[in-house]
Amino acid sequence: MKRTADVLVVGGGPAGSATAILLARAGLEVCLLEKSHFPREKPCGDYLNPGCVPLLERLGVLSLLEAECPQPIRGMRIEAPEGTVLMGTYPGNGIPPHGYSLPRYMFDTLLFEAARRAGVECHEGCRVMDLIWEGPRVTGVVADSEGQPQSFRASVTIGADGRNSAVARRLNLFSWHPSHRKVALVRRFQVAQDLGDLGEVYLGRAGYCILNPQGGGKVNIGVVVDQRDLPLHRAWEGVFCELLDAYPQVRVKLGDARPLNRLRVVGPLACRAERVAGDGFLLVGDAAGYYDPMTGQGVYQALKGAELAAEAVCKGVITREALGRYAVAYRREFASQDRVCRLLQQIVCRPRLCESVGRHLQNRGEHLLELMGVVGDLLPAHRLLRPGFWASLLVEGVPSLTRLIRCVR
Ligand SMILES: Cc1cc2nc3c(=O)[nH]c(=O)nc-3n(C[C@H](O)[C@H](O)[C@H](O)COP(=O)(O)OP(=O)(O)OC[C@H]3O[C@@H](n4cnc5c(N)ncnc54)[C@H](O)[C@@H]3O)c2cc1C
CATH class of the missing domain: 3.50.50.60 (FAD/NAD(P)-binding domain)
Incomplete structure (x- = not known):
């Protein structure tokens, strides 16, 4: 040696x-x-x-x-807190990546x-x-x-x-x-039905939940929550169940799911x-x-x-x-990727803004494709930081968004 x-x-x-x-x-x-x-x-x-x-x-x-x-994984299904749903695929020529x-x-x-x-x-x-x-x-x-x-x-x-x-x-x-103090609870499950080929992101009022299908009914589920919102009075298994209750759509998909590994808790x-x-x-x-x-x-x-x-x-x-x-x-x-991540975090922790952005992207397919391209690391991140990307939302008068873009630039 x-x-x-x-x-x-x-x-x-x-x-x-x-x-x-x-x-x-x-x-x-x-x-x-x-x-x-x-x-x-x-x-x-x-x-x-x-x-x-x-x-x-x-x-x-x-x-x-x-x-x-x-x-x-061919794209993402993203559900905002009030139920607005975005179905995003990745941009590419010919067969989408x-x-x-x-x-x-x-x-x-x-x-x-x-x-x-x-x-x-x-x-x-x-x-x-x-x-x-x-x-x-x-x-x-x-x-x-x-x-x-x-x-x-x-x-x-x-x-x-x-x-x-x-x-x-x-x-x-x-x-x-100093301020972004999140904790994640992650576990893989076997569910009864196959969950397809889209990742699923459920944005909640106090965090988010991600489902990542793995074929043959296997699925990875992660719940991310602010450290201050962790219900600390129970064992981790109970905390995970309690956090999942905030996402009834996920509960339905899980049904009588069988855990495939140990629950893992990480944070900050x-x-x-x-x-x-x-x-x-x-x-x-x-x-x-x-x-x-x-x-x-x-x-x-x-x-x-x-x-x-x-x-x-x-x-x-x-x-x-x-x-x-x-x-x-x-x-x-x-650097730009980091700014985009921080901007998206600022948006998802504001449920009303999140809904406005969700509806905007529902109506602007080309912007949703651009967002998917950036988070899929197929397009440069700075494309989401140009004011033009958010222009119609700004015109619609979402002043808090203007402040957020300014503070991450
Ligand atoms: C909850 C959660 C979900 C995530 N989901 C995704 C996702 O779906 N997709 C994605 O792209 N990213 C995801 N990430 C991020 C991703 O996991 C990391 O960015 C990625 O693993 C970074 O790789 P790395 O090699 O830098 O570090 P790691 O993967 O953490 O690897 C570090 C390695 O170093 C070893 N090590 C640590 N300390 C020492 C030591 N002192 N001596 C020797 N060895 C040591 C560890 O054992 C480990 O093998 C997620 C992160 C979290 C926390």
């Missing part, structure tokens, strides 16, 4: 495995450290948006994914094994506890490997260890989002890293910051971020400037 490599990647989720694959293919010695053993569960909606598809193809794993028979739904224990294992096959030295059961420094530069990590402390050294350490990243914490760059969800690169390190995926699962773009950001990280690291000598360029590229790629 080698203790030095060109690059250390901490975390074997989509961001870490994808980064490791790309770097190993570029001829670098890569060591991937993962605290769990695969296959492992990851609380998630299990949805891979259409933007992920070309990224998975470039990684060389799309055919492996398709061999697992994932459920194609689609995403996939596949349990994360399968998807993440597939990627991690692909990294191993690409020549990455993979360590499971290896939890990174601390960083090694030479002056101001990060030169490696200390990990607990099956109860034994071990040091690993490299020219670059990549933190891909998800929300609540140990690497970002050790760098003193981590913080929870939103966190950020003050910087995504510095002397000897960079952060990718959720470790670089996460906001909210509503638009289902987390895996896309992890895979796209991996491409940016690999590009920065492969460009020869890893100077501070090269890592700085990664930070700039990262911001350029994701």
Whole structure:
């Protein structure tokens, strides 16, 4: 077992495995450290948006994914609190693009094994506890490997260890989002009927519920709620049932559903890293910051971020400037997406505004298609930030929307 490599990647989720694959293919010695053993569960909606598809193809794993028979997801059915329904498909020429739904224990294992096959030295059961420094530069990590402390050294350490990243914490760059404090409860079920090929989003008065069909009557259900609205007087199973009662349409679909896995509760969800690169390190995926699962773009950001990280690291000598360029590229790629996410969150937590926007999009098919293109990562996010997109709503006099757009721009 080698203790030095060109690059250390901490975390074997989509961001870490994808980064490791790309770097190993570029001829670098890569060591991937993962605290769990695969296959492992990851609380998630299990949805891979259409933007992920070309990224998975470039990684060389799309055919492996398709061999697992994932459920194609062809669009979204979105129901606003007062019942306005939007049926959105993804924009494309000819056959509309689609995403996939596949349990994360399968998807993440597939990627991690692909990294191993690409020549990455993979360590499971290896939890990174601390960083090694030479002056101001990060030169490696200390990990607990099956109860034994071990040091690993490299020219670059990549933190891909998800929300609540140990690497970002050790760098003193981590913080929870001060005001967006959501908690998610997620579980997969077997229901009596097949639920088709649309993801379903139910916007409620105090959060939202997402159904993600997985084929053969299997479905992933997630309820997201503000931390302050959690009914804390009961066990989590009871809390989940109580939260689901706010979505009678979902209750009907569930019927006598049989749970397929343990209920997972995660929160707070939103966190950020003050910087995504510095002397000897960079952060990718959720470790670089996460906001909210509503638009289902987390895996896309992890895979796209991996491409940016690999590009920065492969460009020869890893100077501070090269890592700085990664930070700039990262911001350029994701800043508008982040603003769109925050804008949509501001809209969905205002039920009346949400209804107005829903009715507006019902009447403007081209705008709904554009929204789907942006959240599906097929169109650039800044298209939803141009005033023209919201113009007719603004003309209709929804002043709070004007304020919201201004505050996220
Ligand atoms: C409730 C919920 C639902 C979501 N639904 C969706 C969805 O449907 N679609 C979507 O695209 N996104 C969704 N997301 C977001 C998505 O899950 C993440 O954005 C995505 O998993 C990020 O990938 P990652 O590789 O950065 O992090 P992760 O997937 O979290 O992977 C991090 C890895 O690092 C490992 N690790 C952590 N700490 C250490 C350590 N100290 N040492 C070694 N290893 C470590 C972990 O075990 C894990 O394997 C959802 C998120 C939540 C919370």
